[in-house]
Amino acid sequence: MSFLFGGGARPQPTSAEKIAAAEAEIEMVSNMFNQLVDTCTRKCIPPQYREADLNKGESVCLDRCVAKFFEVNVKVSEKMQGEAAQRQGAGAAPAGGMFG
Amino acid sequence: MERKLIEGFVEQMQLAMESCPAKSAISGVMGFGLGGMFGLFMSSMRYDTPLTAQGAEISKLPVAQQLRQGFKEMGRASWGSAKNFGMVGMIFAGTECAIEGFRAKNDLTNGVAAGCITGGALAAKAGPQAAAVGCAGFAAFSAAIDYYMRMPSDDPGNDPVM
Numbered sequence: 630m631s632f633l634f635g636g637g638a639r640p641q642p643t644s645a646e647k648i649a650a651a652e653a654e655i656e657m658v659s660n661m662f663n664q665l666v667d668t669c670t671r672k673c674i675p676p677q678y679r680e681a682d683l684n685k686g687e688s689v690c691l692d693r694c695v696a697k698f699f700e701v702n703v704k705v706s707e708k709m710q711g712e713a714a715q716r717q718g719a720g721a722a723p724a725g726g727m728f729g
Numbered sequence: 730m731e732r733k734l735i736e737g738f739v740e741q742m743q744l745a746m747e748s749c750p751a752k753s754a755i756s757g758v759m760g761f762g763l764g765g766m767f768g769l770f771m772s773s774m775r776y777d778t779p780l781t782a783q784g785a786e787i788s789k790l791p792v793a794q795q796l797r798q799g800f801k802e803m804g805r806a807s808w809g810s811a812k813n814f815g816m817v818g819m820i821f822a823g824t825e826c827a828i829e830g831f832r833a834k835n836d837l838t839n840g841v842a843a844g845c846i847t848g849g850a851l852a853a854k855a856g857p858q859a860a861a862v863g864c865a866g867f868a869a870f871s872a873a874i875d876y877y878m879r880m881p882s883d884d885p886g887n888d889p890v891m
Binding site (some may be wrong): 673675677679684685686687689690693 | 747749826829830832833834835836839879881
């Protein structure tokens with residue numbers, strides 16, 4: 630009977646829940662943006678402002694920094710999802726084993 | 730709508746101007762011009778006087794011929810110098826831009842390494858020792874110039890507070 634744990638119909642999210650989900654997503658995205666800007670500015674732009682434009686070294690550094698940030702983000706979230714799925718699978722198995 | 734197109738085009742042109750081949754070409758052309766001027770001045774100082782044997786021969790010719798020979802000399806010296814300087818400028822700018830793009834840092838060492846490569850490449854025909862001397866000399870020259878350009882100015886209003 631363990632297949633019922635994933636197979637049951639979930640209730641539709643109410644509008645309050647949708648608003649809360651959208652707010653959370655906006656906050657997450659803006660957090661990520663601020664963190665990205667802070668990290669890459671700290672790493673790539675030395676505090677000597679001899680000119681206003683980004684020179685070639687700085688723009689290349691910023692490109693690489695942003696790309697690496699997103700890759701790290703993706704890899705970490707993949708691993709977290711893997712961990713969560715493992716924990717869920719490990720949590721469901723003993724519960725199903727009680728019946729079976 | 731057209732304004733956006735024009736602005737996009739201008740931005741693309743600016744990006745293209747900052748690319749390595751464009752920088753190298755611009756520097757080469759500027760070096761060519763500078764070398765031409767330099768060669769012109771140098772040739773005017775190196776001109777033969779009537780006291781030497783070669784100079785005495787030239788001074789026997791009619792004035793028009795003398796002038797023509799003089800201008801030919803000036804042109805040859807100017808052209809040689811322009812080619813040399815243009816080569817130097819092109820190679821230096823190109824290698825410095827490439828090294829900076831590779832390291833993703835804007836440092837003194839970019840100029841030093843580019844100077845070494847330029848000096849070595851220009852003197853490569855004369856053997857490895859000449860190449861090493863050229864590398865060291867040009868690297869030192871580039872380091873001195875870059876250090877002077879990067880010195881913080883005495884005017885505190887110019888450098889912002891950080």
